[in-house]
Amino acid sequence: MTHDDPKHIAIILDGNGRWATAQGKSRTEGHIEGARTLKKVVQMLKSKSLKVLSIFTFSTENWQRPKSEVAFLMNLPKRFKKDIDELAAQEDGIRVLFSGRKDRLSKENLKLIEHFESSSQNNTGLTVNVCLDYGFKDEMVHVVQSALKAVSENHLDIKSLTPDHLEDWLYQPELPPIDLLIRTGGEKRLSNFMLWQAAYAEIYFTDLYWPDFNQTVIEEAYHFYQSRDRRFGKV
Ligand code: FPP
Numbered sequence: 001m002t003h004d005d006p007k008h009i010a011i012i013l014d015g016n017g018r019w020a021t022a023q024g025k026s027r028t029e030g031h032i033e034g035a036r037t038l039k040k041v042v043q044m045l046k047s048k049s050l051k052v053l054s055i056f057t058f059s060t061e062n063w064q065r066p067k068s069e070v071a072f073l074m075n076l077p078k079r080f081k082k083d084i085d086e087l088a089a090q091e092d093g094i095r096v097l098f099s100g101r102k103d104r105l106s107k108e109n110l111k112l113i114e115h116f117e118s119s120s121q122n123n124t125g126l127t128v129n130v131c132l133d134y135g136f137k138d139e140m141v142h143v144v145q146s147a148l149k150a151v152s153e154n155h156l157d158i159k160s161l162t163p164d165h166l167e168d169w170l171y172q173p174e175l176p177p178i179d180l181l182i183r184t185g186g187e188k189r190l191s192n193f194m195l196w197q198a199a200y201a202e203i204y205f206t207d208l209y210w211p212d213f214n215q216t217v218i219e220e221a222y223h224f225y226q227s228r229d230r231r232f233g234k235v
Contacts, residue, residue: 006179006225009045010054010201012193013038015185015209022209028072033211035076039083042094044215045126048222052127052175056193060101060135074105077112077132084116092125099171100134129172136195143169170196177201180225184210202228 013034020030038055045053058073065073077084087094096116105113109132146169150156156165167173178194178201186207190198204221206213 005048005222006050008052008054008176008178008180008197009050009221010056010178010181010194010198011041012056012181012183012191013185013210013213014183014187016211018185019209019211027069030209030211031073031076032079035080035083037211037213039080039087041213041218042087042126042128044218046092046094048218050126052129054099054129054131054175054178054194054197056131056134056191058100058132058134059192060133060138061192063104063133074109077109077116081112085119087128088116088120088123090125093123094120094125095123095127096120097127097129097172098132099129099139100132101138102133104133127175129175131193134171135192137192139171139194139196142171167196180204180221182206182221184208184213200230200232202230 016030016034017027018030019033020027023029042053057076062073063070084096088096098113098117102110102113113132143166147156147161147166151158175197178198180203181190181194181198181201182204183189184206186205188205190203202225204224206217206220208217
């Protein structure tokens with residue numbers, strides 16, 4: 001069965017560390033190469049007229065990594081500022097959004113996020129939803145807190161609560177659901193990533209480490225997606 005191309009792809013980019021180790025390089029070199037790959041992949045997906053790309057760049061659990069690696073990862077937005085600005089400034093430039101907790105990020109990163117989001121907000125190209133200090137369980141807490149607040153302020157009657165109401169309080173309520181979720185690096189798990197949004201996503205796993213991700217895998221993932229019979233619970 002063939003159907004429309006995916007509108008929203010989400011990627012769990014895994015395997016930077018193992019890619020680096022296999023090349024005799026440091027883990028941080030793996031992350032740099034991973035960020036370079038990300039830039040290339042954004043370009044490739046832009047030309048496929050995808051609407052939204054969500055990427056898992058730092059999870060709520062990643063703070064448990066060695067301090068030096070956390071610091072390195074948290075410095076990537078600054079290190080790649082020029083590249084991100086470039087992608088936003090191109091014709092049909094990308095719109096950048098950030099999803100995740102904001103209370104544990106540095107002032108510098110909060111300022112950068114504000115810069116990327118506001119400078120690209122009117123762009124009509126690919127929307128890149130950067131998930132940073134992101135975990136679905138924390139997003140759910142945010143949803144429940146918002147619901148309880150609405151109830152306590154009499155904007156919502158508990159008995160009339162529907163999934164649509166809850167969706168309004170997700171970090172990015174206006175984004176369409178995920179059609180295709182890709183995980184690199186060989187693991188077959190969702191790791192607390194956008195579980196609501198991925199409720200009906202087709203899931204594509206590849207053993208390739210993220211820095212090796214390329215146009216061929218994108219074509220394979222699209223082909224996999226096209227071959228699925230998406231029934232959404234119907235027969
Ligand atoms: C997983 O590899 C990847 C990450 C922890 C994310 C790295 C983020 C980027 C490359 C892009 C960030 C860019 C910006 C601008 C925010 P891993 O370390 O888990 O690999 P391993 O499983 O082999 O150890």
